Amino acid sequence: xxxxxxxxxxxxVVCAISVSFSRKLLNSILIFMSYSLVxxxxxxxxxxxxxxITEAAVGAGVTSVLFFVTLKKIHAIDESGTKDERExxxxxxxx
Amino acid sequence: MSRMKSEEEYRKTKAFHFFRWLSGEKDPxxxxxxxxxxxxxxxxxxxxxxxxxESQMVMDKVYDTRHNRWLLLFRRFYRIMAVIFCxxxxxxxxxxxxxxxxxxxxxxxxxxxxxxxxxxxxMQETGAVNIVTGMILTYRAFDTFGETNVxxxxxxxxxxxxxxxxxxxxxxxVMNDRRFEPKNDAILQGTAMVLVPVIFIFGIYIILxxxxxxxxxxxxxxTIGAGMILxxxxxxxxxxxxxFDEKVYKIxxxxxxxxxxxxGIYYYVxxxxxxxxxxxxxxxxHIVSAGIIFPINICVGLExxxxxxxxxxxxxxxxx
Amino acid sequence: xxxxxxxxxxxxKVGANLLNNYGEAVAMVLFVIGFGNLMLQSNLIKKIIGLxxxxxxxYLFLAEKGYITGRAAPIVADGVQSAEAYINPVPSGLVLxxxxxxxxxxxxxxxxxxxxxxxxxxxxLDEISLQLKKEGL
Numbered sequence: 200x201x202x203x204x205x206x207x208x209x210x211x212v213v214c215a216i217s218v219s220f221s222r223k224l225l226n227s228i229l230i231f232m233s234y235s236l237v238x239x240x241x242x243x244x245x246x247x248x249x250x251x252i253t254e255a256a257v258g259a260g261v262t263s264v265l266f267f268v269t270l271k272k273i274h275a276i277d278e279s280g281t282k283d284e285r286e287x288x289x290x291x292x293x294x
Numbered sequence: 295m296s297r298m299k300s301e302e303e304y305r306k307t308k309a310f311h312f313f314r315w316l317s318g319e320k321d322p323x324x325x326x327x328x329x330x331x332x333x334x335x336x337x338x339x340x341x342x343x344x345x346x347x348e349s350q351m352v353m354d355k356v357y358d359t360r361h362n363r364w365l366l367l368f369r370r371f372y373r374i375m376a377v378i379f380c381x382x383x384x385x386x387x388x389x390x391x392x393x394x395x396x397x398x399x400x401x402x403x404x405x406x407x408x409x410x411x412x413x414x415x416x417m418q419e420t421g422a423v424n425i426v427t428g429m430i431l432t433y434r435a436f437d438t439f440g441e442t443n444v445x446x447x448x449x450x451x452x453x454x455x456x457x458x459x460x461x462x463x464x465x466x467x468v469m470n471d472r473r474f475e476p477k478n479d480a481i482l483q484g485t486a487m488v489l490v491p492v493i494f495i496f497g498i499y500i501i502l503x504x505x506x507x508x509x510x511x512x513x514x515x516x517t518i519g520a521g522m523i524l525x526x527x528x529x530x531x532x533x534x535x536x537x538f539d540e541k542v543y544k545i546x547x548x549x550x551x552x553x554x555x556x557x558g559i560y561y562y563v564x565x566x567x568x569x570x571x572x573x574x575x576x577x578x579x580h581i582v583s584a585g586i587i588f589p590i591n592i593c594v595g596l597e598x599x600x601x602x603x604x605x606x607x608x609x610x611x612x613x614x
Numbered sequence: 615x616x617x618x619x620x621x622x623x624x625x626x627k628v629g630a631n632l633l634n635n636y637g638e639a640v641a642m643v644l645f646v647i648g649f650g651n652l653m654l655q656s657n658l659i660k661k662i663i664g665l666x667x668x669x670x671x672x673y674l675f676l677a678e679k680g681y682i683t684g685r686a687a688p689i690v691a692d693g694v695q696s697a698e699a700y701i702n703p704v705p706s707g708l709v710l711x712x713x714x715x716x717x718x719x720x721x722x723x724x725x726x727x728x729x730x731x732x733x734x735x736x737x738x739l740d741e742i743s744l745q746l747k748k749e750g751l
Binding site for chain 3: 204205208211212215216218219224227228231234235238241242245246247248249250253254257258261262265266269270272273275278280281
Binding site: 445602 | 635637649654697700703722744
């Protein structure tokens with residue numbers, strides 16, 4: 200059980216780091232959705248079933264859907280989230 | 295319009311004054327609290343060139359790192375200092391964690407007499423088998439009321455920002471929403487037709503069994519809200535508006551909050567004056583037991599479900 | 615060394631519990647990652663995701679404080695009502711409120727992002743602040 204908890208907590212840290220370093224916005228939100236789901240399993244390991252049901256319904260359900268709908272409304276589904284690509288594009292345009 | 299009285303007589307009655315105030319035709323504060331008329335938001339039909347020039351200027355100023363050494367230095371300085379600050383914060387927090395008492399220890403300072411009182415007399419005083427639900431809806435009902443209030447206020451704020459009232463803009467929003475999507479996708483509609491009744495029944499089960507098993511108002515309400523979101527995205531909003539349009543939404547939300555408030559007031563008045571409140575606690579383990587937890591769970595579940603669906607509908611098409 | 619000081623009361627070692635409280639340590643690390651996201655990213659959506667990560671890290675910390683090893687979830691089973699058989703139910707109630715408030719805050723921030731995009735046509739905070747300075751706000 201402890202080894203299982205170690206693996207889950209390590210997965211949480213890896214998810215959180217990869218959310219910051221991913222290039223596309225859509226990928227970050229998908230990784231955030233899985234982060235929420237693993238959090239819900241950790242609540243069960245800590246013997247709180249109320250929190251597990253609520254986090255699964257709210258975190259991996261409603262919050263992620265709201266993020267997707269926001270992206271669709273501002274037409275940014277394929278947009279990149281970092282500035283580096285835009286900077287290199289501007290440099291190329293200037294040359 | 296009343297048919298029993300004539301027009302002039304009706305205008306003198308209190309009912310006419312009340313309904314006029316309710317619908318907003320007559321403002322009793324005009325002349326006392328005046329708001330300055332807001333500036334109209336200028337549409338950019340004739341300033342497209344202006345905006346292009348502006349965006350070019352912004353790109354030059356923000357990303358121009360060759361001609362602006364100060365910008366480059368400041369950006370590097372900010373990033374390095376932010377990373378150093380984060381590392382120092384992490385070190386400080388981990389240092390504090392190492393001084394905390396070990397997790398899972400039964401003699402921690404926070405497992406004191408409050409927790410044992412809730413566990414030992416919880417079932418007798420509240421009638422609920424689920425100790426956490428009994429605690430947040432009887433001992434700490436005020437906190438839960440505040441949280442329901444927060445949901446209400448959040449929906450009002452999102453409505454202020456995203457709701458579209460103009461009829462023409464409304465039609466444009468609706469058209470923009472479904473124009474580039476495949477309509478009537480077979481897989482999605484088939485799955486939704488099978489899953490949505492199951493989700494609704496499961497959500498209602500979670501709400502009603504809040505005091506007997508894990509669950510309660512929040513989890514059940516979130517599940518029902520998610521089920522409605524699935525139904526609204528598989529079929530069009532016209533199908534959802536058959537049973538859940540703006541009027542139903544207003545009535546459900548306001549009455550849920552008011553009923554919770556009135557129950558709270560009743561408990562405060564009887565508890566503070568030492569009067570006996572005649573709500574039966576029932577036998578623990580039966581579904582109609584635990585006194586007042588059963589109606590409060592239903593109110594909270596209704597509120598949360600309406601909130602989740604309202605967020606989705608306001609984001610997608612600017613109206614319910 | 616001061617960090618290995620052995621405290622007399624309750625026989626617990628002060629300052630050496632880092633590996634024992636691994637859940638809380640991971641919660642602190644997640645908090646700092648979320649905070650770094652909030653400070654260093656310039657995209658608005660990634661800032662909002664960072665704030666959400668900070669929220670869930672705090673809830674993990676709170677739930678870890680209520681856990682007691684070897685005891686069951688706080689639902690009365692078989693009429694056993696002694697305080698020795700269940701975990702601490704109080705932090706669980708606090709986190710339940712927090713999760714639902716966190717979704718309200720996220721929805722509010724996302725609607726603000728939509729309005730900002732409709733006004734300034736960009737998701738980048740540097741560009742928005744530059745345009746605000748130009749307008750004189």
